[in-house]
Amino acid sequence: MNAENGFEAVRFITPAEQRKKVVVIGGGPAGLEAARVAATKGHEVTLFEKQNYLGGQLNIASVPPRKIEIRRSIEDLTQACQQVGVQIHQGHEADTDSILALSPDAVIVATGANSFMPPIVGIDDSRVCDAWKVLAGEQQATGRVVIIGGGIVGCETAEYLAEQGCQVAIVEMSDKVGAGIGITVLPSVLETYRRYGVTQHPGLKVTRIEPNHFQEAQVQEAQEGQQSSYELNIVCEDQQGNIVPFVADFAVIASGARPQVFDSSDLLAQGIEVVEVGDCVKVADISHAIKTAYDAANSI
Numbered sequence: 001m002n003a004e005n006g007f008e009a010v011r012f013i014t015p016a017e018q019r020k021k022v023v024v025i026g027g028g029p030a031g032l033e034a035a036r037v038a039a040t041k042g043h044e045v046t047l048f049e050k051q052n053y054l055g056g057q058l059n060i061a062s063v064p065p066r067k068i069e070i071r072r073s074i075e076d077l078t079q080a081c082q083q084v085g086v087q088i089h090q091g092h093e094a095d096t097d098s099i100l101a102l103s104p105d106a107v108i109v110a111t112g113a114n115s116f117m118p119p120i121v122g123i124d125d126s127r128v129c130d131a132w133k134v135l136a137g138e139q140q141a142t143g144r145v146v147i148i149g150g151g152i153v154g155c156e157t158a159e160y161l162a163e164q165g166c167q168v169a170i171v172e173m174s175d176k177v178g179a180g181i182g183i184t185v186l187p188s189v190l191e192t193y194r195r196y197g198v199t200q201h202p203g204l205k206v207t208r209i210e211p212n213h214f215q216e217a218q219v220q221e222a223q224e225g226q227q228s229s230y231e232l233n234i235v236c237e238d239q240q241g242n243i244v245p246f247v248a249d250f251a252v253i254a255s256g257a258r259p260q261v262f263d264s265s266d267l268l269a270q271g272i273e274v275v276e277v278g279d280c281v282k283v284a285d286i287s288h289a290i291k292t293a294y295d296a297a298n299s300i
Contacts, residue, residue, distance in 0.1 A: 003294035028056020030278025031110030037297035050093035064156035122209035143249030150177035154254030162196035
């Protein structure tokens with residue numbers, strides 16, 4: 001959360017040579033940090049956030065086990081912006097007209113990313129959820145759950161649902177589940193999996209998701225002839241092309257994210273300086289969002 005940490009000799013906020021009007025689009029960590037730095041430099045800063053709350057993905061990042069303290073970063077960034085006079089407009093999605101109405105000299109785009117829903121047959125079933133929405137409390141998965149995607153978000157969603165009483169399996173296309181989890185955190189994750197019986201299935205590609213009756217015979221064979229009462233069949237292939245079926249009450253998609261693009265062509269045509277920061281440039285971690293925002297704002 002501190003872009004200066006480890007870079008004290010080369011990264012520090014420099015006072016603005018000329019006070020400018022700066023508009024920041026997005027109130028996630030990158031947008032809040034960019035607004036804080038720009039205002040600290042002496043610029044007049046207005047921030048637009050389309051949601052009625054600030055923090056962006058930090059709000060869902062704080063939900064899984066052991067991560068509640070991430071909410072402190074939202075409070076810290078919000079208070080820091082307020083202390084340096086940033087004008088914050090929540091519940092207001094910025095567009096070209098609203099931005100141009102402020103006559104800005106510079107615009108910082110920090111629109112973040114959206115969760116990615118891969119083109120899997122059957123993904124539009126009502127029992128297929130988005131991991132981001134599950135963590136946000138907008139969707140609910142119960143009973144037997146298959147997490148599709150074993151990256152950080154998938155692994156943390158698995159922990160969260162397991163603690164809620166779900167029977168969880170993680171399906172991951174690559175050879176390892178949780179490849180992006182740090183070595184200091186991984187033991188805690190694995191202990192949670194052991195305690196709640198979360199199973200890991202690397203090397204599997206999900207090919208389709210279907211209501212149970214379409215694959216009933218195949219699933220019954222896989223389960224030694226037992227009748228399945230579950231709602232979904234998640235059909236996978238291993239690296240040799242063999243079919244590996246799963247049954248579940250719900251499937252949860254955790255297949256990564258894609259940048260949220262903002263069309264700044266009209267702003268550029270007006271001669272306004274536009275810079276993009278955080279996940280809307282490259283989907284990465286909180287540190288990347290903070291550092292790119294800090295550097296971009298400090299250069300204005």
